[in-house]
Each structure stands twice: as structure tokens, then as C-alpha cells.
Amino acid sequence: AGRAEEQQEYRNFERSWWFSQMEEFFGADQWSNRALEEALGAEANGLACSAATAAVAQGLAPEVSVVCALVAEQAPHLCPVSTSTSFAGIDSLRLARLAYAIRTRLGRSVSAARLRAAGTVSALMVAIEEAEADVSAKSKQCGPPTDMGREYTIWFTPGQHSPMGSWVLRSDEPIDVAAMRRALAKLADRHCALRAEIQDPMHYMSMLFDAAALWGLCGACLEASGLAVARLLKRLICWALVRTWPRVRCGTREQIYAARFPDAPAAPLAVYTSDADGQPLRAQARFERFMKATVRGIKPPFQVSIFEVSCRLVDVWAWAEQYGRGRFAITRALVGGSCVGLVYVDAKSREWGPLLGPGSKRWRTPPYRFPALFFVPLSSGNPLWLRLERADEIHLCYKEGDQRTSREHHAVAYRAAPQRDAETGGAPTVVRYMAITMYHCFADGNCYMPLAQDLFALYDAERKGEDATAALPPLVGPPAFELLERRFLDTVLCRPTPTRVSLRGSIFRYVGLGYGHSFGFEPAAVALLERAAARYGLPFDVALLGLLVCSQARADRCERVQFTVYAPMRDGAAEATMIGLFSDWRDVCVGVDLELATVLGTLLQLFHTVQHREWLPFNALRKPEATIVNVQPLDMERRSHFQHLGENLWWGGDTFREGPAARAERMDWARQPLTFNIEQQDASFWWIMVDVGNTERQPSWLRCFGEALAQAADDLLLQPLAKVHRPFPENIWF
Structure with missing residues (x-):
């Protein structure tokens, strides 16, 4: 029993x-x-260096100070940075950003592998000095990449011929759409992956996909057998796979995008202020559904989508829950007659605070499963998050205290006078989202850093009327697709190179x-x-x-x-x-x-x-x-x-x-x-x-x-x- x-x-x-x-x-x-x-x-509770701590050690040579400053930007916990500072613990993302910053500011190319091997700032300086002659020599030999009209044989799976998860950004400032379109045009001209199209039907890939996998397992055995007929058979199969593999062609920007994006210059940029049914984007729920449907349906290879959500927040709102009821107001903060933001005010609890977006240094991450639109640091010290679920419905998440175990409250508020005119509160607050979406067969998750670095450097230069191409480091060596083709051919030809494709x-x-x-x-x-x-x-x-x-x-x-x-x-x-x-x-x-x-x-x-x-x-x-x-x-x-x-x-x-x-x-x-x-x-x-x-x-x-x-x-x-x-x-x- x-x-x-x-x-x-x-x-x-x-x-x-x-x-x-x-x-x-x-x-x-x-x-x-x-x-x-x-x-x-003693510093167990903090990582970043304090304001009183210098980011870079004093008394360094000018060039060394620049390199130390770049390391401090990517790894603040290493401050103060000197020539003996070890950056062995920097992750791969920060290493890539450090390599990009060195190329942009110093004009010298140091690989991520060389950065990992350097270990300290002094060794990194040696690597940078050695890289200078290599970069200039490569630039003279290769010049700018010429991929227009070329076809490449690259590896990807049939399942990767679909959009990746989008990289989503937010801006609470107006976006210069014309400057963004010009920046995207220059970005597409710069990277061959943004002008790529598959020349052959995808079912060709499905037929050859498993054949290539089997060949990768048994091809080396034919070469190792030592028989002349086996080596001849190996060359024949390699030739057949390479000749029949679907090709990817790099066209001009106009060839790829002009039909879908007729506005000059032809660039993959779409701006949405309403959804597919023509309903204006005035709340988060409708916007989120529409954005997911939009990015899933983009055409290859690439698209940037801007969504403008017009939020009418200035009003009096009322909420009622089992534990109580109340009212609050969202009003504009005026300084010298100019609006500098929105303010949350609750007269009953005497709590107030500004509405802050994710770009603010005072922003705090909302509780899990609550995609907030704004964060409010209340005067009482308690945090509050707001979400505009629908045009006339705000969801609130209020936390009693600043501790992890502090009690959290969820409430739903509606306009206290819904019969009032829709224009109450003046002009709406426009929140802008930008979704960057690429097809997985032409990109991976590590592409966000170079894509975002290039795009926003070009965008800032276009807004200021400066030479946009001067804001970017030059592309050195062969195009990306040529490197990927080399990896695929090494695999098919059974060459034991470390970068061969699996x-x-x-x-x-x-x-x-x-x-x-x-x-x-x-x-x-x-x-x-x-x-x-x-x-x-x-x-x-x-x-x-x-x-x-x-x-x-x-x-x-x-x-x-x-x-x-x-x-x-x-x-x-x-x-x-x-x-x-x-x-x-x-x-x-x-x-x-x-x-x-x-x-x-x-x-x-x-x-x-x-x-x-x-x-x-x-x-x-x-x-x-x-x-x-x-x-x-x-x-x-x-x-x-x-x-x-x-x-x-x-x-x-x-x-x-x-x-x-x-x-x-x-x-x-x-x-x-x-x-x-x-x-x-x-x-x-x-x-x-x-x-x-x-x-x-x-x-x-x-x-x-x-x-x-x-x-x-x-x-x-x-x-x-x-x-x-x-x-x-x-x-x-x-």
C-alpha cells in the first residue's frame, strides 16, 4: 500500500x-x-565603469589611445583600458564590432581570428601595424568588387529560402524617408547579397540537396581508394554536381527592385501608416499583427519596412479592477511653450512621471509577456509600464517597489469620456518602427551588425548632405558570394579546408x-x-x-x-x-x-x-x-x-x-x-x-x-x- x-x-x-x-x-x-x-x-554588483573611472588610461601615445578607446567602447567592464589590458573575455559579437570599428576609424583590416589571438591591446597594436601593408596590397590587386551580372554557386538548404526573423528597431523621432531611401540604394549597390536572385526553380535544389549530402560522406572514399577509375568517377560526379547546382545571380539594383518599388531611387523601402484593410495603425495590437504578416510575405532578397503608429494618448483615462479603481491623465510637458514629451499624472496617489521610450537611458525592461510602449519612472520610485492595446484602451503594469519579488498589478484603462472628439489632445504621438528582413538563403543572424552599421552610417550622411560613401570602410577582397562559392566548391571537390560546408x-x-x-x-x-x-x-x-x-x-x-x-x-x-x-x-x-x-x-x-x-x-x-x-x-x-x-x-x-x-x-x-x-x-x-x-x-x-x-x-x-x-x-x- x-x-x-x-x-x-x-x-x-x-x-x-x-x-x-x-x-x-x-x-x-x-x-x-x-x-x-x-x-x-567588492564590485560584484556592477560591471560598467563608473563615471569617475576613466575609460582609457592616461599617458598613452595618440594611436594607442584611439585603440584603447575602441576597446573601451565595446567592453566597458574592462575600463580603464591600457596596453596591458586583456580582452580575452570579449564575446564574438563585440569582437566583430571592434573589427568593424578598427576598419572604419583606422582604415586597417584585422580579422576576428587575429583579434582573438592577440589577447591584449599591445598585441593588437602589432596586428594593426602588420595589417596595414596587407590591406593596401589587397586593395591594389582586387579593387572594388565587380559582381554585376555574375552567377554564383553557393550552398543553402531549401528550407532557408524564406524570410528570417526580422530585426525590429524603434524611433521616437521623425524618419527622413528620402534620406533612408537613398541610403538603402547605396547599401544595395555595396553588398551583392542585397541584389541576388535565384536563377533556377527551387525544386532543382530539392533534388540535388540529398545527393550532395551523400556525396559529402562518400566522395573522400573514392579519392582514398587509390584506383584510377575511382578518381575518374569522383571528378565526373563533382563536375555533374557543380554544373547542375542552382545558380544565384547578382543583378543591378534596378533589375531587382524597380518593379516593386517604383519611387526613385529604386530601393527596397516600404512605408505603412495603415494595415492591409486600410485601417490606420493607431494601437499596438493591430500594428503587431500587421507587421508579422507583412514581413512574412516579403519577396527576396531584402526589404526594409517602416510602420508609423499614431497614438492618441493625451486624455483622461479610467480603470477599474477587483482591487480598486482610479483615474489618471496623460498630458503634454511644455517648456517655453514647446512640447518636450508626455507626462503621466495620478492625482489620487500623487504619482507622476515622464513617458520614456526604449531609447532613453532611464528605460527599464518591462515584465515578461508585457510588450510596453512606454516606461514611466514614477515620482514614488515605483515603475509603471503602459501599452496602447487599442485606440481607446491602455494596459498598465504597475510594480510596488524595485525588487524582483515586488508585487505587480495589471490593469486595463479606457478613456474617461469616449464620446469626446477624436482630435482631443491635439496631434497624435507617432511611434515609428522599422523592420529589416532578409531571406535566410542570402544572410544569417550575424549579418545585422554589418548591415546596420552601413545603413545608419549612410543614412546619417545623407541627412547631413555629406558624402555617404566616405562614411564606410572600403570593401576589401572578393565579394561575399565568391567566398561562399569557394567554400562550396572545396566541399564538393573533397578538399580538406577548415571552412568547407557541412x-x-x-x-x-x-x-x-x-x-x-x-x-x-x-x-x-x-x-x-x-x-x-x-x-x-x-x-x-x-x-x-x-x-x-x-x-x-x-x-x-x-x-x-x-x-x-x-x-x-x-x-x-x-x-x-x-x-x-x-x-x-x-x-x-x-x-x-x-x-x-x-x-x-x-x-x-x-x-x-x-x-x-x-x-x-x-x-x-x-x-x-x-x-x-x-x-x-x-x-x-x-x-x-x-x-x-x-x-x-x-x-x-x-x-x-x-x-x-x-x-x-x-x-x-x-x-x-x-x-x-x-x-x-x-x-x-x-x-x-x-x-x-x-x-x-x-x-x-x-x-x-x-x-x-x-x-x-x-x-x-x-x-x-x-x-x-x-x-x-x-x-x-x-
């Missing part, structure tokens, strides 16, 4: 977990300040049901983990990946963790400034000894593997059993008057009251036995999203993994030399 009761209790526990525990959050509440100060030092195919696939789970790292926890990673010279994204390795090894009780990571593959001197599908799958193996492995040792081993590119192209035969890892950092740098937004500010709508998402009764089909997505939500919030095949790993495994992840984060902060493999506490029930 006791055994039956225990089994029933476990079934009830597992059912409760299944429907109510789809997300877990890591904050900083579980760590005491004293323990953190002992482990990380031909994946669809023959080998995983078939099974699975379930998902998400782990959220809140800003306070992210700040502490960034501090710990910087202390040991680890990039933050590599540190998160290392925590996953430790957790999986402990949950699986194994000594070798193998996974496939979607790597940027942009190690060339000019590749960080190119637009193209450079990212590719690479197989990584990390040893985690059952007796000796420590958390810090495992993270350092992983960093060494990533830093020195000790990985192999993806093996398609292992796809049904592969663990896939995708790391997606966000470039949140403000450019011109635009602020890059995370998906939490424009995707999903207001579901705050509904609470966390619940799993369905039935499982969905899983993509792989195990998939990790490490995704940055905004400047200070990260997610680890896990998809698990139920056949290989039951829900009890995921609970074990979650506990291992929490303990690995604790160990990195407080006891980095703790063993990875150790028994779990007896009071935890998986």
Missing part, C-alpha cells in the same frame, strides 16, 4: 510539473552579497515526440554571471554554453559531451563586414571527467576549443542523434536615432495576465533528441530554451538538468573549482 501511494504521489507531482512548470527563472536573490563579494570582489541533407533525420522547457536569466543574475565570466577571461555566451555542457554531463552521467553548434564562420579579415550566409554547423566534443572535471576547468576547455576552432564540419550521419546548439546574441547598440528592440517588445502581445504558457496534453514532434537555443532577449536578459526528445530523455531528466544548471551557475559564482559530477542533494525529488 505504501508503494502504491508513493507511485500515485509521484504521478500527481509529474502531472503538476508538466502543466505548470514550463519556465524557470534565475535571479540574484539566492546569493548573499557577502558571499558574492568574497568570491568576485552538407546536411534531409535523408538522415530524427523521428520522435518531444517537449520543451525554458530557463530565463534575469538582469541581476546576468550581471553577476558576466562579472564572473570576465574575471576568468570567458566570453559570456561561451560561459552560458559551458554551463549547459556541465549540466548535460551531470544529468547524463557521461564523460564526453558532443554537440553541434551553429558557428558564425567569419574569421577572415573582411568577413565581419560582409552580408551572406556564412554560418554553418560544426561538431564539438568536450571531455568532462567523472572524477576530476571542475566547472571552471570545463568552461576554460570549451573556450579553448572555440577560440582555436578545434571543431569539425557536421557529420550528416550523426544527425538523428545530434545535440544542436544555437547561440543568438543581440546587438543592442543605438545607431542614429534608432534603438534595436528585442522580441519581447513587439511579439506575442499582452499575455501578462494569462501567466506562463502551459504544455499541451499531447507532445509535438521533436526536431532533434536534444536542442538548446541560447537567445538574448534584450540588453540584460537571456533565455536558454530546451527541446527534448521524450524517447531518449524523460521529463525527470529535464528536472535533473534544471537543478544541475542552477548548481553550475552557483558554482561559477561561488566555488568555480567544484566538481561537475557529484551527487544531487537527497531532498530533491526528480
Whole structure:
């Protein structure tokens, strides 16, 4: 009887977990300040240098000061920067931005791989001096790229012939549409990927896709056999694959865009003030639905869409909930007779504050599942977020206090006098969103940085009437598609080059049901983990990946963790400034000894593997059993008057009251036995999203993994030399 009761209790526990525990959050509440100060030092609660701290050490030579200033811009936590400063812990995104800044300001090209190898500012100065002659020589030999009318043979999967997730930016200032159109025209002329079109029907790709994957597995065997007939057969198959592979042609900007965008100059820019039904965009809900439908339906290869949302906020609003009711007003703040912004005023509670957008330095991230339009720092010290759900409906999220555990209230407010004239409050407040969308077959997630850098440098120059092309570093070397074609040909010809393509195919696939789970790292926890990673010279994204390795090894009780990571593959001197599908799958193996492995040792081993590119192209035969890892950092740098937004500010709508998402009764089909997505939500919030095949790993495994992840984060902060493999506490029930 006791055994039956225990089994029933476990079934009830597992059912409760299944429907109510789809997300877990890591904050900083579980760590005491004293323990953190002992482990990380007195500055455990802050990363960025204070205002009193100089960004660059004094007494440096002018050129060295410029380089130190560039490093300080990309990695503020390294301040003050001197020649002996080590930047080994800068992540790949900041390295790419540093390489771009060096090219722009110093006119010298240093690859991301060379930056990683340099390690210190003094070594970086040597690399820059050595790169000067190389860049000038390449410029003389290659000159500007000539890709007009050329056809290329590049690799992409049939599923990648679709729009990527859009990069969405917001501006609270008017957009100079004419200057933006001219900037986009120059941007398209500069990058071949923005003028590309597929010449052959896509079903050709579907036929050849699996044939190329099989050839990638067996082609090398023919060469290794030593038989003359085998080598002849290899050359024949290579010739057939290359000749029949679908071509991508680079045309002129007018050929690609003139028919769809007739306004001169022909540039892929569309401006929307109303939706597909002709209804004006006056609230967030309608705008969000329309933007998602618009970006999903763009034509290849590229489009920029501007959405103008006219918000009539100035009015008196009333709300009523179970816990009370009240009124507030939104009015204009006037200084010298000129409007300088909007102000929230609640006469009953005597709270007031300005309405701030994401571009403000005082902006605070809203609670998860509440895509706010404005943030209000109230005079009482409490935060408030506003969302204009519909033209006459505002959703409010009010927090009592500034702590993570402070109570949050959600309310819905309507205009107190809806019969009043629609023009009440004068001219509307116009909020402008810009969505940048590219087809995945011509770009990857790492293209945002070079695309945004070039676009907004050109836009600012056009607005000021300056020479726009002088604002950009020159393109050095062959066009992006020529490099990608070289990688594909190296693969087909079975050349053992490190940049060859991993031909994946669809023959080998995983078939099974699975379930998902998400782990959220809140800003306070992210700040502490960034501090710990910087202390040991680890990039933050590599540190998160290392925590996953430790957790999986402990949950699986194994000594070798193998996974496939979607790597940027942009190690060339000019590749960080190119637009193209450079990212590719690479197989990584990390040893985690059952007796000796420590958390810090495992993270350092992983960093060494990533830093020195000790990985192999993806093996398609292992796809049904592969663990896939995708790391997606966000470039949140403000450019011109635009602020890059995370998906939490424009995707999903207001579901705050509904609470966390619940799993369905039935499982969905899983993509792989195990998939990790490490995704940055905004400047200070990260997610680890896990998809698990139920056949290989039951829900009890995921609970074990979650506990291992929490303990690995604790160990990195407080006891980095703790063993990875150790028994779990007896009071935890998986």
C-alpha cells in the first residue's frame, strides 16, 4: 500500500510539473552579497565603469589611445583600458564590432581570428601595424568588387529560402524617408547579397540537396581508394554536381527592385501608416499583427519596412479592477511653450512621471509577456509600464517597489469620456518602427551588425548632405558570394579546408515526440554571471554554453559531451563586414571527467576549443542523434536615432495576465533528441530554451538538468573549482 501511494504521489507531482512548470527563472536573490563579494570582489554588483573611472588610461601615445578607446567602447567592464589590458573575455559579437570599428576609424583590416589571438591591446597594436601593408596590397590587386551580372554557386538548404526573423528597431523621432531611401540604394549597390536572385526553380535544389549530402560522406572514399577509375568517377560526379547546382545571380539594383518599388531611387523601402484593410495603425495590437504578416510575405532578397503608429494618448483615462479603481491623465510637458514629451499624472496617489521610450537611458525592461510602449519612472520610485492595446484602451503594469519579488498589478484603462472628439489632445504621438528582413538563403543572424552599421552610417550622411560613401570602410577582397562559392566548391571537390560546408541533407533525420522547457536569466543574475565570466577571461555566451555542457554531463552521467553548434564562420579579415550566409554547423566534443572535471576547468576547455576552432564540419550521419546548439546574441547598440528592440517588445502581445504558457496534453514532434537555443532577449536578459526528445530523455531528466544548471551557475559564482559530477542533494525529488 505504501508503494502504491508513493507511485500515485509521484504521478500527481509529474502531472503538476508538466502543466505548470514550463519556465524557470534565475535571479540574484539566492546569493548573499557577502558571499558574492568574497568570491568576485567588492564590485560584484556592477560591471560598467563608473563615471569617475576613466575609460582609457592616461599617458598613452595618440594611436594607442584611439585603440584603447575602441576597446573601451565595446567592453566597458574592462575600463580603464591600457596596453596591458586583456580582452580575452570579449564575446564574438563585440569582437566583430571592434573589427568593424578598427576598419572604419583606422582604415586597417584585422580579422576576428587575429583579434582573438592577440589577447591584449599591445598585441593588437602589432596586428594593426602588420595589417596595414596587407590591406593596401589587397586593395591594389582586387579593387572594388565587380559582381554585376555574375552567377554564383553557393550552398543553402531549401528550407532557408524564406524570410528570417526580422530585426525590429524603434524611433521616437521623425524618419527622413528620402534620406533612408537613398541610403538603402547605396547599401544595395555595396553588398551583392542585397541584389541576388535565384536563377533556377527551387525544386532543382530539392533534388540535388540529398545527393550532395551523400556525396559529402562518400566522395573522400573514392579519392582514398587509390584506383584510377575511382578518381575518374569522383571528378565526373563533382563536375555533374557543380554544373547542375542552382545558380544565384547578382543583378543591378534596378533589375531587382524597380518593379516593386517604383519611387526613385529604386530601393527596397516600404512605408505603412495603415494595415492591409486600410485601417490606420493607431494601437499596438493591430500594428503587431500587421507587421508579422507583412514581413512574412516579403519577396527576396531584402526589404526594409517602416510602420508609423499614431497614438492618441493625451486624455483622461479610467480603470477599474477587483482591487480598486482610479483615474489618471496623460498630458503634454511644455517648456517655453514647446512640447518636450508626455507626462503621466495620478492625482489620487500623487504619482507622476515622464513617458520614456526604449531609447532613453532611464528605460527599464518591462515584465515578461508585457510588450510596453512606454516606461514611466514614477515620482514614488515605483515603475509603471503602459501599452496602447487599442485606440481607446491602455494596459498598465504597475510594480510596488524595485525588487524582483515586488508585487505587480495589471490593469486595463479606457478613456474617461469616449464620446469626446477624436482630435482631443491635439496631434497624435507617432511611434515609428522599422523592420529589416532578409531571406535566410542570402544572410544569417550575424549579418545585422554589418548591415546596420552601413545603413545608419549612410543614412546619417545623407541627412547631413555629406558624402555617404566616405562614411564606410572600403570593401576589401572578393565579394561575399565568391567566398561562399569557394567554400562550396572545396566541399564538393573533397578538399580538406577548415571552412568547407557541412552538407546536411534531409535523408538522415530524427523521428520522435518531444517537449520543451525554458530557463530565463534575469538582469541581476546576468550581471553577476558576466562579472564572473570576465574575471576568468570567458566570453559570456561561451560561459552560458559551458554551463549547459556541465549540466548535460551531470544529468547524463557521461564523460564526453558532443554537440553541434551553429558557428558564425567569419574569421577572415573582411568577413565581419560582409552580408551572406556564412554560418554553418560544426561538431564539438568536450571531455568532462567523472572524477576530476571542475566547472571552471570545463568552461576554460570549451573556450579553448572555440577560440582555436578545434571543431569539425557536421557529420550528416550523426544527425538523428545530434545535440544542436544555437547561440543568438543581440546587438543592442543605438545607431542614429534608432534603438534595436528585442522580441519581447513587439511579439506575442499582452499575455501578462494569462501567466506562463502551459504544455499541451499531447507532445509535438521533436526536431532533434536534444536542442538548446541560447537567445538574448534584450540588453540584460537571456533565455536558454530546451527541446527534448521524450524517447531518449524523460521529463525527470529535464528536472535533473534544471537543478544541475542552477548548481553550475552557483558554482561559477561561488566555488568555480567544484566538481561537475557529484551527487544531487537527497531532498530533491526528480
